[in-house]
Amino acid sequence: MLRFTGPCSWPRRLALMWMAGAALATGVARMAHATDSTADYPNRPVMIVVPFPPGGSPDQLARILSQQLGTLWGKPVVVENRPGAGGNIAGGVVARARPDGYTLLMGTDGPLAINPSLYAHMPYDAQRxxxxxxMAATVDFVLVADPTLPARNIGDFIRLARTQQPAMTYGSSGIGSQHHLGMELFRTDARLEMKHVPYKGVSQALADVMGGHVSVMFAAVPAAAPLMRTQKVRAIAVTGPQRSAMLPDVPTVRESGIASLKDFELRAWFGLLAPVQTPAPLVARLNADLNKVLAKPEVRALLEKNGFGVVQGSPETFGRFIQSEQSRWATVVHASGARAE
Incomplete structure (x- = not known):
């Protein structure tokens, strides 16, 4: 026999018991739904949203992964390019999507690490x-110069830049781009005065380096390698911790032996993200499948052939890396005074 004491009435106790039972049932149902949705995932096409136009490294990587994941899952994986606002448009699309694993973001350093400090207003919170x-891959940059520039290594370049008047110029794909902020980081570490010349894209900036209108720029290795083979630009140094597989004869910045550049590193990075509140079991499944695809020898060979360095790891490791990159680029953005127009 149940016995109740105190001021609480029998109807109220029944209501409280019903509410507790309902809450427990809801929790169990949610857990079961997460498990069920993971077990039969995906049962319809999955979309990877790319923040930039077709043809660039993020798009190229997304298409390789979409083909491989589609084969693994037996369902189409569609790449949708949503360029604009430095990648913010794509980020906003995914941030507002249902957290069911069917809309994923090809995340890069710009929308996730640089833009939060560059833009006064963002359509999403990159941390929340x-x-x-x-994480899936990285791409190194290479410092390329007008072929007539009398500098063939980092030491020569720094000596020339310190004595040249007016100040040496460098190009970029635009204010706040990694080409711009990477050079700001480099010139600060190397203690150089240089003039920034922003363009509306990488192709325009590279064209003016080839034409001698600007002296140098940082370009992604896959974009610069064909121009180097035809001697339209000269490579001075690559920016990764090791030499690039695509440019094995080009030394790293660190190899210069210059003390202030001993830790210098500049790499674009790419990985997959989902909207917040995506169930943890589904995130674990997606991570396992991503790593399974990246571990295939033929996929690794294809990515490396196209200038990517393959990276595998956990969601937690990728999350910590993004946070460290946000702090790093916030310092560079604020020091440069760059603001998105």
Whole structure:
């Protein structure tokens, strides 16, 4: 026999018991739904949203992964390019999507690490609106110069830049781009005065380096390698911790032996993210499948052939890396005074 004491009435106790039972049932149902949705995922096409136009490294990587994941899952994986606002448009699309694993973001350093400090207003919170799935790849940059520039290594370049008047110029794909901020980081570490000349894209900036209108720029290795083979630009140094597989004869910045550049590193990075509140079991499944695809020898060979360095890891590792990159680029953005127009 149940016995109740105190001021609480029998109807109220029944209501409280019903509410507790309902809450427990809801929790169990949610857990079961997450498990069920993971078990039969995906049962319809999955979309990877790319923040930039077709043809660039993020798009190229997304298409390789979409083909491989589609084969693994037996369902189409569609790449949708949503360029604009430095990648913010794509980020906003994914941040507002249902957290069911069917809309994923090809995340890069710009929308996730640079833009939060560059833009006064963002359509998403880069720290709170996404859950990392896993990092997939990196791409090194290379310092390229007008072929007539009398500098063939970092030491020569720094000596020339310190004595040249007016100040040496460098190009970029635009204010706040990694080409711009990477050079700001480099010139600060190397203690150089240089003039920034922003363009509306990488192709325009590279064309003016080839034409001698600007002296140098940082370009992604896959974009610069064909121009180097035809001697339209000269490579001075690559920016990764090791030499690039695409440019094995080009030394790293660190190899210059210059003390202030001993830790210099500049790499674009890419990984998959989902909207926040995506169920943890589904995130774990997506991470496992991403790593499974990246571990295939033929996929690794294809990515390396196209200038990517393959990276595998956990969602937690990727999340910590993004946070460290946000802090790093916030310092560079604020020091440069760059603001998005």
């Amino acid at each position: 609106d996404f859950v990392p799935i896993g």
